[in-house]
Amino acid sequence: MSDAAYLLVHEDREYLLRPGEEFGTDLGVIEVPEDAAHGDTVETHLGTVFEVRRLRGPDLFDHLERTGAPMMPRDIGLVIGHTGIGGGDRVLDAGTGTGILSAYLGRLGASVTTYERDAEFAEVARENMAIAGVTDHVDVRTGDFAEEVESLVVEADPFDVLTLDTGDAPAVVAHAPDLLVPGGYVAVYSPFIEGTRAAVEAAREAGLVEVETFETIQREMDFSSRGSRPSTAGVGHTGYLVFARAP
Ligand SMILES: C[S@@+](CC[C@H](N)C(=O)[O-])C[C@H]1O[C@@H](n2cnc3c(N)ncnc32)[C@H](O)[C@@H]1O
Incomplete structure (x- = not known):
């Protein structure tokens, strides 16, 4: 049970x-x-x-205890759409934060190893994974991923996708070719254009290919007795997503 x-x-x-x-x-x-x-x-x-x-993904977004700002469903959709993450994939993720991205990917049947440097946040994320019913799929590790990645040996079992949602992600991108299967993806989420540009440059320098950057712009539509139009409320910009592939 x-x-x-x-x-x-x-x-x-x-x-x-x-x-x-x-x-x-x-x-x-x-x-x-x-x-x-x-x-x-x-x-x-x-x-x-x-x-x-x-509970389904959006319920987790609405109800799980929040620590690090969770990725919004529309951006998670972009990550899944562009990387094709699916059941059986091995995903390496940092930072865990609330664990919303990890929980969505775990629900898809991916096997997720996620790092969170704040020990209290990591504890909340473990509890969140239990609430989401994905503890068999998501392993929350406490640690600074930018440090841990130096000693991570994955030769025998590389990852299919690396997802990064941390301020220091560009420094980690340099390691992506050693972490990923050929053709595997890295996805970097960044709320600011400066971090995004740094991730793009790091991906190019690391020899990653198919480097692309997107922002999701989502407008809800309102239908009322007065007329139909895009909603005047709601979240505007969330972040940018850089995708690149291991050669
Ligand atoms: C924006 S939140 C991530 C949210 C997560 N993607 C989600 O959907 O819930 C960023 C998290 O990364 C953690 N973090 C920042 N740098 C880190 C690092 N180098 N290693 C591990 N965790 C890190 C922060 O403590 C924070 O909890």
Whole structure:
């Protein structure tokens, strides 16, 4: 049985709860079953019915405890789309932060080794991976990846993809050819153009090929009685993604 959390949903309320947990709400006390299935219902002691849902990626983004700023689903989509990460792939990631990218990739069936230099953040990320039900797929290691990468020996078992979301990512990119299978990808996320340019230059200097940079611009559409138009609210710029391949 997985230790993964459930989402309990009633109208516009949703609570992320662990199996066996007892949780008090103004609608009554919920006793979370040890082993519920997607779509089951649970009644509070006052008779309000909650539906049990399995957590999906966007639920993790909304509900996991946050430490390092999580990558947004639209950028995660770009990473998956451009690198083709899928089940069975070996992914090396830094920094873990909240662990949203790692959890999404673990849910895809990739095997993720992720480094977080802040020990408290790493502990929260381990708990987040348990809530997401991906502990079999995501190994959270405490350590400074820029230092650890110097001694990482991967000759026998190189990685398919290297994902970097740290300020010092450009320095790590130099190691990418030694870490990746031929044709493997590195993806560097950076909120600023300076870090992005540094990552591009590092990728070129390292002899990586197919170096490309993208920004995702996403506009939500509003449909109201007054008319239809792009939403005037929402997040604008998130970051840039540099992709490159090992020759
Ligand atoms: C922006 S967050 C990463 C968010 C993550 N991609 C996610 O989707 O949740 C950056 C994290 O990297 C960590 N970090 C920064 N430099 C690092 C390094 N050299 N080695 C390991 N972790 C590092 C920070 O402590 C922070 O938690």
